[in-house]
Amino acid sequence: MAVTIDLSFLSSNMVAYFNLWDSFYNTPNFGAFWNSTDGVVTNPDPTATYTQYGAGDSASLFDPGIVLDGSMQYIQGNLTGTVDTITLGYFYTESDANGMDVAATMEIVNDPNYDLSGAGDLFDFAVFQLTTQGTLSGFYTYFGAVGANIDDTSGNNVMVGFAGADTFIFSGGDDQVTAGAAGTFGYQDGTDILDVSGWGVTNFSSLTVTNGSGGALIEFGSDSITLDGVNASVIDASDFLFA
Ligand SMILES: [Ca+2]
Numbered sequence: 001m002a003v004t005i006d007l008s009f010l011s012s013n014m015v016a017y018f019n020l021w022d023s024f025y026n027t028p029n030f031g032a033f034w035n036s037t038d039g040v041v042t043n044p045d046p047t048a049t050y051t052q053y054g055a056g057d058s059a060s061l062f063d064p065g066i067v068l069d070g071s072m073q074y075i076q077g078n079l080t081g082t083v084d085t086i087t088l089g090y091f092y093t094e095s096d097a098n099g100m101d102v103a104a105t106m107e108i109v110n111d112p113n114y115d116l117s118g119a120g121d122l123f124d125f126a127v128f129q130l131t132t133q134g135t136l137s138g139f140y141t142y143f144g145a146v147g148a149n150i151d152d153t154s155g156n157n158v159m160v161g162f163a164g165a166d167t168f169i170f171s172g173g174d175d176q177v178t179a180g181a182a183g184t185f186g187y188q189d190g191t192d193i194l195d196v197s198g199w200g201v202t203n204f205s206s207l208t209v210t211n212g213s214g215g216a217l218i219e220f221g222s223d224s225i226t227l228d229g230v231n232a233s234v235i236d237a238s239d240f241l242f243a
């Protein structure tokens with residue numbers, strides 16, 4: 001299993017998006033938990049189960065915020081239970097009646113197989129890094145451990161992977177795979193996969209693979225992928241998922 005990261009128009013350039021998100025996220029921001037019985041709780045009861053965790057700044061329309069949905073407990077820095085989705089966005093709000101909400105710009109379906117029960121696991125570290133340092137870098141480490149499916153938009157995208165096995169999913173446009181901030185990676189030949197089934201391409205011989213300005217350039221009709229820093233000579237059928 002892996003996490004699945006769905007890009008939107010506002011997160012279509014992942015390098016710029018993550019950098020902006022980190023730059024504008026206010027710290028320290030320890031967030032709050034929520035369930036329908038207790039409302040918004042900033043000092044969570046270790047025996048209670050919460051269906052949301054959220055953090056952000058309600059005071060500013062464009063401030064970044066994060067909402068986790070699932071069935072969570074929080075005991076001395078250890079978040080346990082399950083997290084189904086991780087939503088990043090702006091215009092964060094929280095209320096006793098309705099819980100947390102954010103205008104989503106990146107929706108992440110969590111890996112259901114990652115065990116959150118351990119104290120100080122990678123997910124705990126990701127939340128700690130976020131709340132104390134205001135950076136998503138701990139999430140990059142977590143995504144690297146579980147692997148990520150990165151689902152593009154139909155327009156042009158700048159996509160990043162992580163340390164583990166990633167699948168980049170292409171639906172159209174001129175897309176680029178590159179490394180951004182520390183903990184993000186470009187295309188790792190032999191580890192990552194390019195899913196071009198959305199292009200309707202069925203075999204390797206239908207693709208044109210050359211060396212472009214930044215790295216390997218893969219073209220099919222009006223769509224393309226540039227793999228920064230990758231030589232075209234290492235790209236073969238084993239790099240792809242076809243329709
Ligand atoms: Ca990778």
Ligand SMILES: [Ca+2]
Pocket residue numbers: 152153154155156157170171172173174175
């Ligand atoms: Ca695209």
